[in-house]
Amino acid sequence: MTSFDAFRHSFQLADTHLSYLDMGQGPVLLLGHSYLWDSQMWCEQLEVLAKQFRVIAVDLHGHGLSGSVPPRVNSLRIVADDMLALMDDLNIKEFSILGLSVGAMWGAELALKAPARVQTLVMMDSFIGFEPEITRAKYYGMLDAITAAGGIPGPMIDAIVPLFFSNSPDERHTSAFAASLTSLEGARIADIERMGRLVFGRRDTMDDVHKLTLPVLIMVGVEDKARSVLESYLMHEAIDGSKLVHIPAAGHISCLEQSAFVNDALLAFFSKHLH
Template sequence: MPVAVIDGQPLHYVDQGSGPVVLLGSSYLWDRDMWSPQIEALSQQYRVIVPELWGHGESGQLPAQTHSLDDLARQTLALLDQLDIAHINLVGLSVGGMWGARLALLAPERVNSLVLMDTYLGAEPEATRQYYFSLFKMIEDAGAIPEPLLDVIAPIFFRPGIDRESALYQDFRKQLQGYSRERLVHSIVPLGRLIFSREDVLEQLPRLDADTTLVMCGEQDKPRPPAESEEMAGLIGCSLILIPQAGHISARENPDFVNEALLTFLANHA
């Protein structure tokens, strides 16, 4: 994987295909493999860039100067500058959509189109924020994700009826189990706290271009339910697509549907 040094840390990224640039922003706790079906499908026509979140995949530690989602947006712009990429089509899922929308608000001239998937630009409801913070404290204290917590955290990302013996589920669970103490304490937990204490930017959403923005959401997404996507699409004035048979990581749970929707959207906007 190619690497760029951003804020003093190595940021690894996928760079595959040629043509207009599509940048894919990943979910928290997922590496580049989250997008493998999309990388394969989109790179036939587009140059696909997938930066790995700090502490995820092969990327380095969360840089000390990372305090907010705006910093993640700024770091992505720094990557684009290093790659001499002027314009992108940005597809962000979960936290990828949270910093992705901020990047589009910060530098609208750089973003030809924006797809917000299974994400929310409001603040985290206080009850869920406190719940996630309690999980982070347990992980920090243990220096690992304890076995009982694996079976609390992993299901959050999938539709309720997923086969827990499936490769998709088991591979993700093993990935969570494999995080080192150093990664958890210095990158994963601080990044999680940053995500779930984010500021509400819903009032800025009408500034996004309704004609070049699309909101998508898994019909069975539990952490980011469709009602949140409906609210955002209403504020932006853009289309909303609900993804059947999919929870939070809709790109992996219903990849054929997602690929078709993205290819159709990009054909008109990239």
């Protein structure tokens, strides 16, 4: 995997810090990754997008090289506040958002919060409505078990990893993800538990989608087990003028599994709407 360390920076908040990559020049793209991942999830997109755009890929609170999840951060709206504070600190007035999973969830909140500043929104493998009650209870139970164990037990890792990939995944991707989950311990486990409850207990942002009047691209892996194609279809139906793209042979982390397809779709969308 390419090292992007030379592009890494840190943004200090009062009670934590956000680590982020800042690459390229041009219209600004703010990238948000999936729960349990970090900005390296975008490794196949960063160099491609940075040829035409300024790409800022943030590590979510409690993930990657960012600081812990402070008590103040108790909703995705607060996460969006902190991301907007980062844009303010960088003196960036207008930007687009490219989010996958929770990255799209806080991305939608940010687009609603600052409609004059967010130019376009891409939501990949996500759902901004309520977490269905059955899956929320399942995930809360898993978080309870992880907290009690002080880490993610091996059998649970074996259950979690397939949720993020297609039916025929690349073993390099699954092995690397499993290793990253195995390495989580101590304070990071507390962060994962806190952020997990925040994500799966999120509000129903679908109540406000009529306010999303900017260009919106919705993309979903057709083999996504964590966020169904149906959920993307529901968002597409609810967001006037949005575009829906199905990503073939891809699971939840579609940007890794079908990077060429995803890159082409992203470049076509951004090139159409950003100048």
